[in-house]
Amino acid sequence: MQELKLSNWLPTTNKEVKIRGWDELDVILFSGDAYVDHPSFGPAVIGRILESYGLKVAIVPQPNVNDNLQDFVKLGSPKLFFAVTGGCMDPMISNYNANKKRRDKDAYTPNGDIGFRPDYATSVYTKILKDKWPNVPVLIGGIEASLRRVTHYDYWSDRLMPTILESSKADMLVYGMGEQPLREIVRLLQKGVPFSSINTVKQTAVLLSEKDKIPKNSNWEDVEIVSHDICLKDKKAFASNFKIIEQESNKLAARRIFQKVGNKTLMINPPYPTMTEEEIDASFDLPYTRLPHPKYNKRGPIPAFEMIKFSINIHRGCFGGCSFCTISAHQGKFIASRSQASILKEVDTVANMPDFKGYLSDIGGPSANMYKMKGKIQTICDKCVAPSCISPVICSNLDTSHKPLTQLYQAVDNHPKVKKSFIGSGIRHDMLVPEFNKNADPKELDDYTEEVMTKHVSGRLKVAPEHTSDPVLKLMRKPSFTYFHKFKERFDKINVKNKLKLQLIPYFISNHPACEAEDMANLAAETKDMGFQLEQVQGFTPTPMTVATVIYYSGYHPYTLKKVRTPRTRKEKDEQHRFFFWYKDENKAWIRNTLNKLGRQDLLDVLLPKKEEQWRKNKPGKPKHTFNDAVPFNRRKNKVKYRSKKKPR
Template sequence: GNMDSMVNHYTSDRKRRSDDAYTPDAKSGKRPDRAVSVYCKKLREHWADVPLVIGGIEASLRRIAHYDYWSEDVHRSIVCETEADLLFFGNAERGIVELAHRLARGEAIHDIQDIRGSGFLREGVAEGWTVLDSTKLDTPGSLAKRPVNPYAMETERPCVGENTGAGKVVRMHVRRMTPDRDRTVIRLPSFEQVKSNKALYAHASRVFHLETNPGNARALVQQHGKRNVWLNPPPVPLEAGELDKLYELPYTRQPHPSYGNAKNPAWEMIRFSVNIMRGCFGGCTFCSITEHEGRIIQSRSEESIVREVETIRDTVPGFTGNISDLGGPTANMYRLKCKDPKIESSCRRLSCVYPGICSNLNTSHADLTKLYRRVRNISGIKRVFIASGLRYDIAVEDPEYVKELVTHHVGGYLKIAPEHTESGPLSKMMKPGMGTYERFRALFEKCSKEAGKEQYLIPYFISAHPGTTDEDMLQLALWLKRHNFRLDQVQAFLPTPLAIASAMYHTGKNPLRKVTKTSEDVASVKTPQQRRLHKALLRYHDPSNWPLLREALKAMGKAHLIGNGEKHLVPTWQPKSTQRGRNPKRGLPKAMNQTKSFARPARKHKPQKRKNPARV
């Protein structure tokens, strides 16, 4: 499916969600936890001899041994848990078509083991493959130092007691040949090893993510008991023509007829939106887009996008002329790519924009700007909004794009994701600093003013991310207060399988760098009490959080931030309305009763003119 069942069912605090946007009328409990494993077990019970192939986001993110946040344990690969014959990770359209043709030709499912983007169980390693131990490529733990080049020869040491007065000894060395990458497999630490050794888990996460570029990735193998989970290299990205064909198939653009007249929230949100690209090269460590869709941007043609907009206009019931989104995983990576295909295919960076924008990345938004202008001028289209998250650090490199976006495609609010203000957590997220945010904010406000519009940025922030301290959250809260932001919705970090930040959370190590037992430690917020504190600091304006914040500020030696002035974070008094069973907003002074949705600042209302008493 397109939604992980555990993320769908539980909050970041492991509490059961009360609704499900993917079911009729948003009713919860319609699907089981760990749905892929449950469904596969049922299928095997009834059709034991039928080939079983799994895929989708839930299977894709569990293709090797992974940390499971909900059980707080390391789980086996989902291939082992489901006994599936084949796993496809990523979108996998090309792989599915190839598999279907080969099965139709009579090939046995167990003989089909060479499709890119697939994983399966096998005994041993096939003949003709070179096996590299991952610990020799990126040595974890307090092991002996090894050459930087894993294929380099070590200089032999002289024998103890060797006769140095004798003639010079000539030693013959056999030069090792560099293995063929297409026939090389990297052996990750086994399931049993990563389950018992956190340093090895972090090391395996690091090596896994370094082997995700389709241009240079090698196959991976990980032992689970007596069997091996084998992962072929990621699939080659689709070309524009292939994407066009996929998105222009004759979809009904309607929920399944069995839903009847029930409302489907997930469909309602995207029914008038158009997906223009796939992938993301941002590399945010808490995000799983890279593990699923990859870093290479795959974009549709302009003509195909226009045809889909026209199809929505002409065939979708209820369309009123407004396109709700032209986007994808990120709003503004359409057709952005490396300037040199050779450099792109050999690159092993985890992000093209962190710690700074790569000099080889083309940041021109000219194609996207042209697309926006063309779509908004289609007959019958009133407005085209951009609802996907904006990567503002690359948008600010193209002021013409920002002007087009702000002038024509923002419905009063534009969401962006700084995620934090402090360098500690930002370095673990691989996100830019607030200097970039301020540059974009200034450009956004300038363009809004020129367009004669009152518009606001909606910044999103994460609490309890690995590497975040109480002091970091306090500084973020003070920044929010200085800028008059009052968050109504707060996102707390949720460790999803395979994400780099999840490895940090579980192991306390930083896989962004070489992992050793003495390498950088990463502290994580794990206790319910500290997680509540971090969320409370983001919502410093909520009176129900004030008692907790007062106690925390005193414990941190920050009691000077408690008071009733502008420089204080929380007041000394507590409204009676915050008692149990009463509305915490009722009875508050007007200045304290202006909590806004998301993160928009309170509007500055102009004083209304009093009516002339003589005319009343």
């Protein structure tokens, strides 16, 4: 690998701009993340994309908002526009945990240091730029802007907020993956079209004043959602908006969305079609250094970079549509897959990095096993409005063949410098269960599962059943926990067949809408009976642009407008969380009292059986089996499934 010069990175200072021989810049990009020139970091992708269109681009990473604001003027004014992103994560997720406590680490900052990214970074940066440079357009994008493009609930302030275009005063918003709309915006600007006149580009949103005329487009149908002012007064009306927003976001031929915001009108143009293989390859084949900017050399490693340094992203998008997840809202429901040639080219680049030791940390994507999957008959997908292709059942039109993925893994492993490639991304285990994935070839599913288990896992395979309660799972758009049992049977069979000692690690969520204390008790009992002692769990965090967040705030399901109860108080959340840790002494008395009140002696007998309690008294210490063991802790001859007595909602 050739030695890199400072000019190999996008410039971040006036000195670096002059090294390139530039007198002026076309675009200056402000980012909430440290600058890592890698295709997994959105700000770097946007910078490189703009550069590929022949523009002179500079990036200002993590500008200081607590001094004289010198970072916002040091590079002067760009010829075309400022671009602003809060970073690879919503800044509020970066800064706070599910309990609204400030995190002690920021994964996208050198050394994990905190304090380099303001809350609501996109709005903060944009307001400063509009104050300093009132006549220069500001274009916002990234996940923060994308998921806050309409009226949304903000968990951290516990209130409804208008479109981020209103709160930030930005001129335009690009939502989702930005390559396609940016190309068109740049094309129009280079033709001499004023920025203020650009308002019909797909996958963009603008806020129109009373004086602005609604641009006409005979190819688009329009739909108006409930105004921001009405949403503030009527939670049910707010909930009703989301069905339209989600369906239009996932359509291949979507309608243009309008929403009144005071005396202004928000206009969200339809999204672009899913990126073609050629288009997504072009994005990944740009001249990234794949390294943090040298300015950070003495500040310490950037945790997020260290995690993906030797990983390969093979596709974008997710058709799971989980009600608590934002991936499809940002990246889209349809899968955009890279060609095997492009992936192998990147593998070769990584393999020739000087500190590569032969191990690829991840060959994956949002869901590792959705590569190359799409509709068998495209015209059926063209008319589809379903938010998920695999819930409540796998669509009969979906090609779920894992053969291209298995072949890709084998091709990667054939590289002479690759000793082993791991699958670090989450795997949809339900798609590997023939009883659920009925249209797939069972042998092909087993071949893929065996390939992963024997060659691409380092001791543990992590999957996410998320819950055991069917009503909760239905709301989550996840399959019945029955299929996790089925998957575990296949996992154990392959483990024995190949004389492996792999551990299956399931992930669960507490405090999700529709989840009651009794559901968590069921979860604890059923997972214990399977041999798991859970040590790491996740509390539900309401993030903008998800079904679950709409329910959390409004109390209504946006598709049915029926009421759904959600644990909201700290007491409720803590109590649900305690069931995960039934084995801890400090929780036992509380669990015993709670289950006695619920009349669930059956669950109590599983979680805290008298014989086991006596055994612990006589022999104190850690239980013989932990959550890592494949052997059940309390296996019985007749398997019992623990289900809530409540009727499904």
